[in-house]
Amino acid sequence: MAGNQAITSFDYLIIGNSAAGVTAAEYIRAQDGEGSILIVSREPYAVYGRPLISYLLEGKTTEDRMGFKPDDFYMARNIDTLFGPQYEVVSLNAAGHQAVMRDGQAIGYGKCLIATGSVPFVPPIEGLEGRTNVFGFLTLDDAKSAWNAAREATAAAHEAGRKSRAVVIGAGLIGLKAAEAISYHVDEVVVLELAPRILPAVLDDRGAAILQGQLAGHGLDCRPGITASALQGEGAQVSSVALTDGSTLECDLVIAAVGVRPDTALAVGAGAEQGRGLVVGTDLKTTLADVYAAGDVTQVVNLLDCSKQPLALWPNAMRQGKVAGQYMAGSPDAEPFEGSFAVNAVDFYDCSLLTSGIINPAPEGGYEEQVFVQGKAYAKFVTKNGLLMGYILLNRPANAGIYTTIIEERIPLAELADDLFEETPINLDFPDDLRWKRLHAFYPSGLDKRGWKE
Numbered sequence: 339m340a341g342n343q344a345i346t347s348f349d350y351l352i353i354g355n356s357a358a359g360v361t362a363a364e365y366i367r368a369q370d371g372e373g374s375i376l377i378v379s380r381e382p383y384a385v386y387g388r389p390l391i392s393y394l395l396e397g398k399t400t401e402d403r404m405g406f407k408p409d410d411f412y413m414a415r416n417i418d419t420l421f422g423p424q425y426e427v428v429s430l431n432a433a434g435h436q437a438v439m440r441d442g443q444a445i446g447y448g449k450c451l452i453a454t455g456s457v458p459f460v461p462p463i464e465g466l467e468g469r470t471n472v473f474g475f476l477t478l479d480d481a482k483s484a485w486n487a488a489r490e491a492t493a494a495a496h497e498a499g500r501k502s503r504a505v506v507i508g509a510g511l512i513g514l515k516a517a518e519a520i521s522y523h524v525d526e527v528v529v530l531e532l533a534p535r536i537l538p539a540v541l542d543d544r545g546a547a548i549l550q551g552q553l554a555g556h557g558l559d560c561r562p563g564i565t566a567s568a569l570q571g572e573g574a575q576v577s578s579v580a581l582t583d584g585s586t587l588e589c590d591l592v593i594a595a596v597g598v599r600p601d602t603a604l605a606v607g608a609g610a611e612q613g614r615g616l617v618v619g620t621d622l623k624t625t626l627a628d629v630y631a632a633g634d635v636t637q638v639v640n641l642l643d644c645s646k647q648p649l650a651l652w653p654n655a656m657r658q659g660k661v662a663g664q665y666m667a668g669s670p671d672a673e674p675f676e677g678s679f680a681v682n683a684v685d686f687y688d689c690s691l692l693t694s695g696i697i698n699p700a701p702e703g704g705y706e707e708q709v710f711v712q713g714k715a716y717a718k719f720v721t722k723n724g725l726l727m728g729y730i731l732l733n734r735p736a737n738a739g740i741y742t743t744i745i746e747e748r749i750p751l752a753e754l755a756d757d758l759f760e761e762t763p764i765n766l767d768f769p770d771d772l773r774w775k776r777l778h779a780f781y782p783s784g785l786d787k788r789g790w791k792e
């Protein structure tokens with residue numbers, strides 16, 4: 339802990355040192371220069387870009403380039419830290435304003451932020467628990483462990499005159515990123531997916547089929563509609579996977595990435611209400627006194643269809659961290675967090691995928707779809723009542739930012755060019771009058787961005 343001070347009580351206790359937690363700390367400090375802040379995390383690292391763990395495993399980045407903040411971030415803001423498994427907060431007493439860590443130490447607080455993020459969903463597969471060559475894919479340590487295991491397994495397999503193979507369970511965004519990354523270290527990768535298509539939450543059937551074909555070209559053997567029924571092998575090592583289609587796959591290691599769920603256990607144990615994540619108000623306060631929550635752990639209102647669900651995305655965690663930090667510190671700049679919607683940008687090998695909003699609308703919901711296919715480029719636009727509600731852009735990244743803005747700001751499509759969704763993308767811009775109005779919405783004093791008068 340910075341400054342070696344005895345652990346007693348802090349004005350602000352932040353549980354979780356990632357996108358939501360550090361952003362909250364930054365905004366608390368911006369408002370309150372004096373209050374004491376402690377961030378605790380069970381991971382033994384300064385904040386790092388979690389989405390970069392697949393690039394680490396791939397060898398495209400190194401650990402020292404994954405930091406999300408400068409090295410002096412905590413010190414420069416006089417933020418105390420306790421990072422390591424012994425500092426996991428194991429219980430919270432909201433009425434007593436106290437948290438207890440795994441090492442038995444108690445910490446008092448004035449206000450507390452739950453920024454505990456996600457935990458992996460553990461699928462009910464026989465023989466999954468207690469294995470030494472089965473890995474999750476959520477943390478820096480997961481990526482390092484998978485890297486070591488894959489390289490050792492490949493060396494041993496080649497020594498024995500055979501190919502090495504990894505099985506990835508789950509073809510969601512995290513599973514496919516893990517599969518791509520591990521493919522650089524093993525000879526064969528098979529990806530299992532219970533749903534009938536890969537990326538079931540962010541693609542439709544047609545887009546998934548195109549992407550699956552491209553991934554096959556890079557050696558990824560994706561098998562939608564099939565998953566693991568049991569992991570088999572002597573002792574702690576898995577040597578084969580029994581599949582739901584009755585066949586068996588030999589393997590050297592397994593990555594289990596079937597999804598994540600909000601890590602609500604601590605707050606719920608203290609009496610907080612949960613729905614599909616921790617229930618929070620627009621000030622990001624939980625139902626517990628002086629306890630706030632931000633990031634993957636919360637339930638978020640989807641601004642497009644008013645449904646409530648977790649939104650496990652880095653920019654959302656940062657946005658919520660900012661709002662929570664401002665409310666916790668009583669900032670006059672605090673603005674209510676009304677909700678959000680999904681925007682995903684990801685690449686696999688040479689394929690780019692951008693998706694946002696509602697992409698698989700309910701048939702009876704009054705939605706319309708426009709689809710464009712040009713070779714490997716696939717685009718789908720979902721509209722309703724003259725508004726853009728969602729899009730898929732596979733291998734056709736042009737104009738994604740402007741489409742997202744059109745969704746976000748609910749700009750009527752009637753105000754925009756007819757060729758907005760053109761098959762051959764053009765570089766879009768708003769019409770002059772709309773651009774002018776938008777500029778003036780941001781600069782209401784009559785000055786535009788460059789300081790020119792109207």
Ligand SMILES: Cc1cc2nc3c(=O)[nH]c(=O)nc-3n(C[C@H](O)[C@H](O)[C@H](O)COP(=O)(O)OP(=O)(O)OC[C@H]3O[C@@H](n4cnc5c(N)ncnc54)[C@H](O)[C@@H]3O)c2cc1C
Nearest residue numbers: 354356357358379380389427454455456633634650651652
């Ligand atoms: C492989 C991968 C790729 C991703 N790619 C993208 C992407 O391309 N784009 C995108 O937007 N998002 C991506 N995400 C999701 C993104 O990383 C998360 O949405 C984001 O990290 C959430 O931040 P958070 O602060 O809410 O929580 P987390 O990042 O989950 O961090 C929570 C922290 O709290 C700690 N913690 C939990 N409980 C306790 C406790 N009781 N005591 C102490 N510490 C505790 C955890 O160990 C963890 O360190 C990806 C995630 C993964 C795993």
